[in-house]
Amino acid sequence: MAPITPEAPALTALITKIKEAEPGLGIKKVLSQIQAQEPTWLVSEKRVKKLMSEAGIATAAVELEVDESVPVSHIDTTVDVGTLTSGLVKAKMINKVIGKGLFAAQDIPKDTVLFTEFPFIYAPPMKRFNMILSGDACGLCARSIKFGNVLICACPACSRIKYCTKACRETAWNSFHRIECLGMNPNIKEYINHAVEEDWMAAIGALRCYERILIANETSPEELDSVIKHLDAFATISQEERQKKDTAWDMMGSVPAHAMWDKSVALLIKGLKFPLKTAGKAGVPALTKPLPKELEETLFTKDTFLKFVGRYNLNNQAGGMYLLHASLNHACMPNTAVDHPAAGTNYGVSIRLARDVKRDEQLQITYCNPMWKKDARQEHLRTEYLFTCKCKRCTGSDDTPGDDLLRALGFNV
Numbered sequence: 001m002a003p004i005t006p007e008a009p010a011l012t013a014l015i016t017k018i019k020e021a022e023p024g025l026g027i028k029k030v031l032s033q034i035q036a037q038e039p040t041w042l043v044s045e046k047r048v049k050k051l052m053s054e055a056g057i058a059t060a061a062v063e064l065e066v067d068e069s070v071p072v073s074h075i076d077t078t079v080d081v082g083t084l085t086s087g088l089v090k091a092k093m094i095n096k097v098i099g100k101g102l103f104a105a106q107d108i109p110k111d112t113v114l115f116t117e118f119p120f121i122y123a124p125p126m127k128r129f130n131m132i133l134s135g136d137a138c139g140l141c142a143r144s145i146k147f148g149n150v151l152i153c154a155c156p157a158c159s160r161i162k163y164c165t166k167a168c169r170e171t172a173w174n175s176f177h178r179i180e181c182l183g184m185n186p187n188i189k190e191y192i193n194h195a196v197e198e199d200w201m202a203a204i205g206a207l208r209c210y211e212r213i214l215i216a217n218e219t220s221p222e223e224l225d226s227v228i229k230h231l232d233a234f235a236t237i238s239q240e241e242r243q244k245k246d247t248a249w250d251m252m253g254s255v256p257a258h259a260m261w262d263k264s265v266a267l268l269i270k271g272l273k274f275p276l277k278t279a280g281k282a283g284v285p286a287l288t289k290p291l292p293k294e295l296e297e298t299l300f301t302k303d304t305f306l307k308f309v310g311r312y313n314l315n316n317q318a319g320g321m322y323l324l325h326a327s328l329n330h331a332c333m334p335n336t337a338v339d340h341p342a343a344g345t346n347y348g349v350s351i352r353l354a355r356d357v358k359r360d361e362q363l364q365i366t367y368c369n370p371m372w373k374k375d376a377r378q379e380h381l382r383t384e385y386l387f388t389c390k391c392k393r394c395t396g397s398d399d400t401p402g403d404d405l406l407r408a409l410g411f412n413v
Contacts, residue, residue: 003042011043012051012360016092019057023095027052053392054361055103057094070386071314073099076233078226079323085115089363091327099235102327102363109356110408114363116341116350119320120230121212123205123312124346128319130196132161139177140168141347142319157280158183176211178286179272185286186278188271194264202239203264205312205321206305210272213299217291224292231311234326237386239309245386265302273300314385318346325349330385331364332377332393333401337409338365354408370401370409 006014011034018033019025025033031048034041074093081091082105090105108114123129124142131137137144139161145152153169155161158181163169182189188207195203209231216227243257270277273296274287291299298304315321317338328336328351335357339350357363368380374394381389393399406413 003040006038006041006043008051009359011041011047012055014038015048015051015057016055016360019052019095020093051360054358070097071099071235071237071310072096073235073326074233075100076230076323078229079233081324081327084117084324088112088114089324094329094362098329100233100327101329102324104357104359104361104363106359107357108353110353112353114336114351114353115324116348117322117324118348120323121205121208121312121316121321122319122347123201123208123316124319126196126199126201129201129204133192133196135160135162138162138164138168138345140172141342141345143342143345143347155181155183157181175215176208179211179214180207181280181286184280184284185271185276186280187276191264191267191271194267198260200260201319202309202312205316205319206308207268209308209312210268210299213295214272214287214291218287218289228295230323233323234311234315234321236307237310237314238303239306239313242310242313242386245383261302261306265300265305268305269300317349320347320349322349325351325365328363328365330367330381330389331391332366332368332370332389333391333405334364334366334370334409335361336363336365339410354405366409370406371411374399 014034014037015030018030018037022029022033027045027049030052031043031045034043034048075091079091081089081102085105088105088108089102091100091102093099094101122140124132124137128137128142131144132139132142135145139155140163143164145162145164149164151165153163153166155163155169155173155177160182161172161177163172179185180188180192191207192204195201195207212227212231213224216223239261240257272287274290276285276287279285290296312321315326317325318340325338335353335355337352337354339352340346340348341350342348351363351365367385368377372380378389378394381387393401403413
């Protein structure tokens with residue numbers, strides 16, 4: 001047969017198949033495998049390198065040296081990415097170091113909204129959280145409450161927390177408030193006060209993770225399994241491990257970190273562990289079912305608590321942990337932008353293309369301000385996300401993002 005030049009999608013698919021079978025192969029060995037499997041294809045080393053870079057596939061075996069202190073995400077098999085993105089996006093595991101990623105399932109033009117989603121876990125900034133506690137912001141989406149609005153409603157059990165709509169009230173009740181409601185569970189008050197006093201929003205984020213698990217356990221074994229799979233898929237690292245990477249974290253709030261963590265776990269157990277000692281005003285317990293024994297033995301430990309804190313710090317976008325958004329990896333020259341489409345709140349995200357993308361190209365956002373210089377970006381990514389960026393912008397000679405990209409990301413330039 002005459003030699004042919006394969007189309008990019010077919011070549012990328014073969015490269016992906018080869019790398020999945022042998023993740024440690026470098027570019028030269030991948031090319032050798034391609035030539036062995038498809039002897040009529042005309043493929044250069046340069047083209048293989050280019051397609052691997054565009055698809056976010058690791059190009060060298062050295063990149064697969066796993067550092068246990070670097071968080072890695074995993075594919076959530078319970079999330080149907082194709083259906084949730086109308087067939088525009090697919091998820092796949094890149095390698096053991098980078099973890100999962102999202103990729104274009106077809107050629108897609110600039111400005112296309114790939115997906116919109118609401119958070120699986122939401123804990124807004126502390127200023128907004130305090131407004132929630134005082135009844136000045138919605139207990140779910142943290143939108144400012146405009147008194148006189150006929151849609152405003154309160155939690156019937158505590159009357160303390162207000163909502164901008166009944167839909168917000170129902171969602172909050174089914175995901176966290178039935179455990180966090182002081183009318184149902186006065187045991188949790190000390191933990192919440194502790195988090196507020198320490199100005200520690202990640203403690204509320206961790207609490208919301210626990211509440212999702214406990215409410216799922218009240219619902220069904222299948223729901224409990226689903227929630228745990230969702231949480232396990234997020235990139236995870238213990239907050240203690242994060243702080244070892246940065247000595248500036250030795251002190252948090254008014255007390256040394258370990259003392260604060262010990263106190264937090266003790267208050268968490270008091271507020272959440274079945275059976276709760278105090279019922280709410282109506283005499284109805286917030287929890288009616290014990291957790292499976294194996295789960296209970298591991299859930300209320302300091303180690304698990306710190307993993308939830310670290311998970312929230314690592315994955316939250318303006319307070320929200322999102323099942324799809326969390327699969328987007330970083331680039332200092334991203335091809336997607338993150339928008340908050342709802343008025344007056346950061347509850348919910350839309351992911352929009354900042355430029356045209358080709359099929360099988362990895363979809364990436366930026367974890368830092370793209371206008372920062374290399375040193376500032378590298379320091380932020382190292383201390384907040386625990387990795388060293390090796391994208392084209394960081395390793396190349398041109399450190400400018402370009403006005404077209406900045407405008408697409410929403411900057412005024």
